[in-house]
Amino acid sequence: MDTKCLTDEYILHTYGRFPVTLVKGKGSIAFDENNKRYIDLTSGIGVNAFGFCDETFINAVTQQAKKIQHTSNLFYTEPAAYLSKLLSEKSGMSKVFFSNSGAEANECAIKAARRFSLQKNGKGFHNIITLKNSFHGRTITTLAATGQESFHEDFFPFTDGFLYADTHNTESIKTLVKNNKCAAIMIEIIQGEGGVMPLSDELIETIKELSTSFDIPLIIDEVQTGNGRTGKYFSYMHYNLNPDIVTTAKGLGGGLPIGATLFSKRFEHALISGTHGSTFGGNPIVCAGAATIAERIDDAMLSDITAKGEYISSAIKNFSKVKSVSGKGLMLGIEIEGEAKSSVSRCIENGVLVLTAKNKIRLLPAFCISYKEIDEALSILKACI
Ligand SMILES: Cc1ncc(COP(=O)(O)O)c(C=O)c1O
The missing domain is CATH 3.40.640.10 (Type I PLP-dependent aspartate aminotransferase-like (Major domain))
Known part of the structure; x- marks a missing residue:
């Protein structure tokens, strides 16, 4: 049995999981079992502060x-x-x-x-x-x-x-x-x-x-x-x-x-x-x-988090179908026209991991995410909303 079948068979069904098995990662990039690449804007719901497999x-x-x-x-x-x-x-x-x-x-x-x-x-x-x-x-x-x-x-x-x-x-x-x-x-x-x-x-x-x-x-x-x-x-x-x-x-x-x-x-x-x-x-x-x-997490890191958060939120505010962006730093909620869940599924299918919070798309990227990764993720997010 593969991982999904084993999980469904033996782990209690308390989570609505996406059909993705993540097997490895580095920084803000994760790979699934078929070696498909994802940009991670979730950090495991705000846990992997410095991304996957951070050397320090x-x-x-x-x-x-x-x-x-x-x-x-x-x-x-x-x-x-x-x-x-x-x-x-x-x-x-x-x-x-x-x-x-x-x-x-x-x-x-x-x-x-x-x-x-x-x-x-x-x-x-x-x-x-x-x-x-x-x-x-x-x-x-x-x-x-x-x-x-x-x-x-x-x-x-x-x-x-x-x-x-x-x-x-x-x-x-x-x-x-x-x-x-x-x-x-x-x-x-x-x-x-x-x-x-x-x-x-x-x-x-x-x-x-x-x-x-x-x-x-x-x-x-x-x-x-x-x-x-x-x-x-x-x-x-x-x-x-x-x-x-x-x-x-x-x-x-x-x-x-x-x-x-x-x-x-x-x-x-x-x-x-x-x-x-x-x-x-x-x-x-x-x-x-x-x-x-x-x-x-010193002053320089905190300024970097603030700057990245402002960069992401000001880009998203200009996307069509976006009604508002809430939150601070790298904790952001995107209110869109229509329901968030289908946009989130589309993002994941297209290689960007995002979350929901109520009927918003929620972003909690790792602090180490690069501007290049942000730009790539934003263009996919824009297309998927
Ligand atoms: C504000 C807040 N408090 C408490 C919890 C519960 O934390 P845990 O799942 O680690 O028990 C969460 C989890 O999402 C949270 O966001």
């Missing part, structure tokens, strides 16, 4: 695999220690907890916010306000945090205590904060799975004011937007925000699974010994790879 990442990961691959968190390991320092320097946050995915990073943030609130306010102040159209993960609790009914339908009952504020109306979150005992507000700055929808400046300002005046901790989910993706190390850095907890994953791992929950000084004791843990979290191989990603 491979060297760090293979060298670490030859030294020690895993120890448990009962012992100290150098890669996790080094990565924690790097993340703290990049963000100004005080401490990190390492896990294995975005959902786990968010679970950790939710636990920390609830424990912090219990100690500060006593019982009952456990509600977490999230936004409608958000996406925070697939576990029962992070699905409960996700403000989209379509994700909820089949899985009741959920973890209690999540309230959803409207993204288009600042009164909604004001009312929820005033009428409920809250442990935290949790937001994405750009709702990725929700259709690459940036929050309005007005909503961000309102959330900042509410968080300060009601002393409600702010959790920012940077799982998709973090690690340079939007042209700042974290997307909240485009605004004057000081979050209490930041979660991240995807691009930080560069292709290996990681989740990280960052805590401000005030929150560094929100979780203490015995209150949280992970078998694989902080794995030395994963952290050695992740350090090569975080190290390279």
Whole structure:
């Protein structure tokens, strides 16, 4: 049986896969089993920050695999220690907890916010306000945090205590904060799975004011937007925000699974010994790879990401059938006349890998994509829309 048949036979059918088996890649170019070439504008949904088979990442990961691959968190390991320092320097946050995915990073943030609130306010102040159209993960609790009914339908009952504020109306979150005992507000700055929808400046300002005046901790989910993706190390850095907890994953791992929950000084004791843990979290191989990603996201890299994003978006805005382009840096959503899915299939057939987000075409290219590759991909994208 070939790969597609084996997959269909033995792997649970939870994904709508494209009929392509990718077997190798370099930078932003991937090849399928028939050696057909694709320009990748997806980076594995924002994961392969420096593309396929990036030498720096491979060297760090293979060298670490030859030294020690895993120890448990009962012992100290150098890669996790080094990565924690790097993340703290990049963000100004005080401490990190390492896990294995975005959902786990968010679970950790939710636990920390609830424990912090219990100690500060006593019982009952456990509600977490999230936004409608958000996406925070697939576990029962992070699905409960996700403000989209379509994700909820089949899985009741959920973890209690999540309230959803409207993204288009600042009164909604004001009312929820005033009428409920809250442990935290949790937001994405750009709702990725929700259709690459940036929050309005007005909503961000309102959330900042509410968080300060009601002393409600702010959790920012940077799982998709973090690690340079939007042209700042974290997307909240485009605004004057000081979050209490930041979660991240995807691009930080560069292709290996990681989740990280960052805590401000005030929150560094929100979780203490015995209150949280992970078998694989902080794995030395994963952290050695992740350090090569975080190290390279400096000001020059961030400017490059911004410039490439602006180049792509200004080209696409002039395509016929394109209604609007949303997002920042190399996280872009294209609203087109008609439905996105058939354009995406045409792009893939014609050698360009793109994604959807709601009814938009979503682009999350690797940071190392060249302008030549961008131009080639754009001309195919233009023809396929
Ligand atoms: C904003 C956001 N939060 C959380 C998640 C869940 O991450 P994971 O699939 O690594 O659990 C995602 C995944 O797309 C995401 O975009």
